Amino acid sequence: xxxxxxxxxxxxxxxxxxxxxxxxxxxxxxxxxxxxxxxxxxxxxxxxxxxxxxxxxxxxxxxxxxxxxxxxxxxxxxxxxxxxxxxxxxxxxxxxxxxxxxxxxxxxxxxxxxxxxxxxxxxxxxxxxxxxxxxxxxxxxxxxxxxxxxxxxxxxxxxxxxxxxxxxxxxxxxxxxxxxxxxxxxxxxxxxxxxxxxxxxxxxxxxxxxxxxxxxxxxxxxxxxxxxxxxxxxxxxxxxxxxxxxxxxxxxxxxxxxxxxxxxxxxxxxxxxxxxxxxxxxxxxxxxxxxxxxxxxxxxxxxxxxxxxxxxxxxxxxxxxxxxxxxxxxxxxxxxxxxxxxxxxxxxxxxxxxxxxxxxxxxxxxxxxxxxxxxxxxxxxxxxxxxxxxxxxxxxxxxxxxxxxxxxxxxxxxxxxxxxxxxxxxxxxxxxxxxxxxxxxxxxxxxxxxxxxxxxxxxxxxxxxxxxxxxxxxxxxxxxxxxxxxxxxxxxx
RNA sequence: GCAGCAAUAGCUCAGCUGGUAGAGCAUUAGUUUCCCAAACUAAAGGCCGCGGGUUCGAAUCCCGUUUGCUGCUCCA
Numbered sequence: 001x002x003x004x005x006x007x008x009x010x011x012x013x014x015x016x017x018x019x020x021x022x023x024x025x026x027x028x029x030x031x032x033x034x035x036x037x038x039x040x041x042x043x044x045x046x047x048x049x050x051x052x053x054x055x056x057x058x059x060x061x062x063x064x065x066x067x068x069x070x071x072x073x074x075x076x077x078x079x080x081x082x083x084x085x086x087x088x089x090x091x092x093x094x095x096x097x098x099x100x101x102x103x104x105x106x107x108x109x110x111x112x113x114x115x116x117x118x119x120x121x122x123x124x125x126x127x128x129x130x131x132x133x134x135x136x137x138x139x140x141x142x143x144x145x146x147x148x149x150x151x152x153x154x155x156x157x158x159x160x161x162x163x164x165x166x167x168x169x170x171x172x173x174x175x176x177x178x179x180x181x182x183x184x185x186x187x188x189x190x191x192x193x194x195x196x197x198x199x200x201x202x203x204x205x206x207x208x209x210x211x212x213x214x215x216x217x218x219x220x221x222x223x224x225x226x227x228x229x230x231x232x233x234x235x236x237x238x239x240x241x242x243x244x245x246x247x248x249x250x251x252x253x254x255x256x257x258x259x260x261x262x263x264x265x266x267x268x269x270x271x272x273x274x275x276x277x278x279x280x281x282x283x284x285x286x287x288x289x290x291x292x293x294x295x296x297x298x299x300x301x302x303x304x305x306x307x308x309x310x311x312x313x314x315x316x317x318x319x320x321x322x323x324x325x326x327x328x329x330x331x332x333x334x335x336x337x338x339x340x341x342x343x344x345x346x347x348x349x350x351x352x353x354x355x356x357x358x359x360x361x362x363x364x365x366x367x368x369x370x371x372x373x374x375x376x377x378x379x380x381x382x383x384x385x386x387x388x389x390x391x392x393x394x395x396x397x398x399x400x401x402x403x404x405x406x407x408x409x410x411x412x413x414x415x416x417x418x419x420x421x422x423x424x425x426x427x428x429x430x431x432x433x434x435x436x437x438x439x440x441x442x443x444x445x446x447x448x449x450x451x452x453x454x455x456x457x458x459x460x461x462x463x464x465x466x467x468x469x470x471x472x473x474x475x476x477x478x479x480x481x482x483x484x485x486x487x488x489x490x491x492x493x
Numbered sequence: 494g495c496a497g498c499a500a501u502a503g504c505u506c507a508g509c510u511g512g513u514a515g516a517g518c519a520u521u522a523g524u525u526u527c528c529c530a531a532a533c534u535a536a537a538g539g540c541c542g543c544g545g546g547u548u549c550g551a552a553u554c555c556c557g558u559u560u561g562c563u564g565c566u567c568c569a
Contacts, residue, residue, distance in 0.1 A: 010562095018504065018519095030542065030559050083569075091494085091566085101566090162494090169569080190569075224568070233568080285569050307569095373529085380530070401527055429521095433529030440529095451527060461528070468529070 009299040012361075012368050013230055015383065019442050021045065021364065022231060034224065034235045036357075041442050044393030044423065046238075046360055050217055052390065053240045053354070056265055056492055057215045064213035064242060065206055069194030071219060072175065072185050077193050080322035081315060082286055083170060083186075090134070090142055092164045103142045103164045104134060106151050139164040171221045171235075187221035192351060194218070195243045196315045200327055203245075210329055210347055211254065213244040217356070231357045232303060238356040245347040247331060248313065252290070254350045255310045259292055262306055262352050266294065268491050269388050271366055277302060287314035294354075296362045305362060306354035313346040320346065363391065367443060385443030386466060389486045394444040395422040396482055399435050401451040403428040411450040414460065414475050422482055440465055446482060 016022040021042035025035035038046055058066040078084045090103040107130045114123035126149060133141040143164045152159050171187040188194065195214045202214050217240045224233055231237075246254045259278070267273055279302070281291035290310040295302040320327045331342035367387045373380040389395070398415045400407030408428055415426050425444070427435050432449065439447055447463040454460050454475065462481065463470045473481060 014504080024560080027560095031561085033560070081569090169567090222568085287569085304568095309569095382530075399528095407527095431526070431528090431530075431532095434531090436529050438530090449528065453527090463528080470528070 008365065008368070009230075011370070012365050015368060015441070016042070016364060034233065036231050036234060041393040042360070045363065045387070045391060045443075046356065048391045048393070049356060049359055049363065050240065052488070052491060053265075053356075054215070054217065055488060057213070057240075057242050060492060061213065063208070063211065064215055064244075065202060065208070066215040066217075067195065067198055067202060068218065069191070069198060069216060071188050071221075073188060073193060073197065075185055076322055077197060077319070078170065078186050078189075080318040081193050081196075082318070083189055090139055090164050092143065092146065092161055103139075103146065104130065106146055107142070107149075110149050110151050169222050169224070171223050189222050190220050190353075191216050191218045191239045191241050192243060192311075192315070192353070195241065196319055196349075199243075199245070199316060200325070203329065208245075210331060211244060211246045211250070213242050215240075215242040217241075229300065231361050232298070234357060239353055240356050240359075241351065241353045243311075244350040244352070245329070246350060247342060248345055248348045251310050251312070251348040251350060255290055255308065258350050258352050259308045262308060262354075263294055266296075266305075269363070269366075269391070271362075275366075279304070285309070287311050296358075298362070298365065303358070304355075305358045306352065309351045309353070311349040311351050313348050315349065316346045363387065382437050382440050384440040384465060387443035387445070388491065389445040390488055390491050392443045392445050392486075393423065394425050394439070394442060395486050396446040396448055397425045397427060397435070397439045397444050399426075399432060399447060399449045400428050401432055401449055405452065406455060407450050407452070410454055414448065414450065414478065418479060418482065421479065422486065436463060436468075445485065448478065 013022075017024075019041060020039035023037045023039050024031040025037050026032045054066060058064050075084075092101055092103045092106070107126065111123045111126050111130075114120070114126065126145065129145055130142070132138075133145065140163070143161065146161060146164075147159065150159065170189050172184050173187065174183050175185045176183045195216055199214070202208060203212070218238065219236060220239050221236050224235060244254060244258065263276060263278075266276060275297045277295050277297075279293040279295045281288070281293070284291055288309045289312050292308050293304040294306040294308070296305045316327045319325075327346060328344045329347050330344050333342055334340065335342050364385070367385040369384050369386060371382050371384055373382060385392075387393075396418070398411050398418075400411040411426065411428075415424055418424055425439075427438070429435075436447055443465070445465045447465075449461045449463065451461070458475045459472050460475050460478070461470045462473055462478075
């Protein structure tokens with residue numbers, strides 16, 4: 001990591017705080033680890049990113065609809081999805097090497113070694129003991145087994161172990177007033193399950209024909225072992241997900257389609273294509289038969305922003321099993337190979353899942369620039385957020401050149417006509433240049449200045465953030481001009 | 494969670510052989526200014542992250558804790 005990219009990241013973080021984009025959560029109480037709040041401009045930018053995604057996925061695709069499912073769901077859902085069993089790992093640390101291991105993996109390794117050494121009886125007994133301990137969630141017993149079988153740390157070679165601790169990535173809470181084990185509910189660790197459990201509702205009520213998709217934007221929660229790097233990994237975060245239901249056997253063509261479509265969505269914002277790459281998962285999750293990530297080159301390296309996963313029929317089949325409800329689709333189309341309808345089947349699923357907070361950070365990093373404007377005589381620079389006008393929190397700022405001679409009144413009058421359609425700010429404090437620079441810092445693409453000439457001929461100057469160039473236009477044309485510049489058709493057309 | 498480092502005004506930092514805080518910028522109120530920051534005047538702003546200890550006295554030394562950074566570990 002170079003010093004300059006390190007600085008860029010730090011500067012973006014402090015800029016985000018200083019200008020009201022992102023604040024540490026509960027800051028006056030010393031903050032809460034890996035939780036952040038979005039400020040006045042951050043909330044606008046985040047909403048604009050959501051709108052861009054929702055429009056491109058739901059509004060632009062006739063066969064995709066959007067839902068908003070609850071964060072609380074029946075606990076059985078997480079049994080079915082594999083989250084309860086798959087993502088609560090017993091961990092143990094070696095005190096000498098400071099290395100951390102999964103307790104069950106240490107035992108598995110030992111069982112394997114016993115097997116190789118021909119000690120099959122020992123291997124079988126340990127296997128049985130371990131399985132019993134895991135089933136009972138008996139953590140002290142797991143540690144006993146590690147000690148009994150004299151398992152040493154591969155790094156330090158010592159047997160100086162800590163207690164075994166459970167790392168469950170799901171947050172749990174109680175539903176109902178009386179605390180009881182049976183009332184435990186989880187805060188969803190992914191939004192996808194809310195789509196799967198509504199698959200039949202949406203398909204029937206919307207008369208959806210395969211292939212079709214269900215989209216959702218919402219919060220998800222993961223109790224990360226370690227959460228760092230600003231809003232890259234948060235305990236509470238927001239996902240924008242779409243599950244696309246397809247006929248079995250066609251999943252790979254749809255997988256390719258969404259892989260390409262989703263990258264195009266990113267590149268339409270004008271981001272340098274070299275900053276993006278695909279990353280193929282070689283180790284697949286329990287539910288997937290193919291998985292690609294779209295990665296972005298952050299200052300600290302390439303990180304996943306979006307995942308396109310072929311989830312097979314795993315989730316729907318699991319829910320079918322656990323709920324005893326048929327989640328099949330009757331496909332009346334005729335298979336040319338057999339000349340018979342495709343009939344009943346559990347659809348396969350292609351998932352596109354983008355981390356909204358990561359997308360937000362990526363957008364900030366991309367937009368952030370400390371531009372040198374000096375010449376031989378004077379030193380000058382400005383900090384500018386080159387956000388796409390569609391994403392900018394404030395679309396335009398309106399300034400009276402000075403705060404007298406009726407200029408403020410005229411500026412207010414122009415603003416009142418425009419603020420119905422656009423998010424605007426009005427400022428009359430400080431020198432005009434300073435006001436321009438303040439708007440640059442929050443990414444406002446246009447500034448409209450009212451001067452004495454405005455009072456005579458109703459023209460104003462419009463000043464562009466990126467070029468700092470100015471243009472004199474009729475105030476009556478402003479709605480049309482701004483409308484054209486911030487129109488979603490610039491991104492989606 | 495472990496180890497190391499850090500925390501002083503909104504921001505960037507100074508102050509540290511222990512004697513109860515200071516600058517620049519930003520903010521607010523004026524002045525000046527007809528188009529690109531850092532002009533003038535004034536004001537406001539700090540339990541020196543939090544808790545405990547040593548001391549006559551702690552921002553400064555010690556211990557704990559919280560938050561952040563780096564490494565380990567984890568990442569559906």
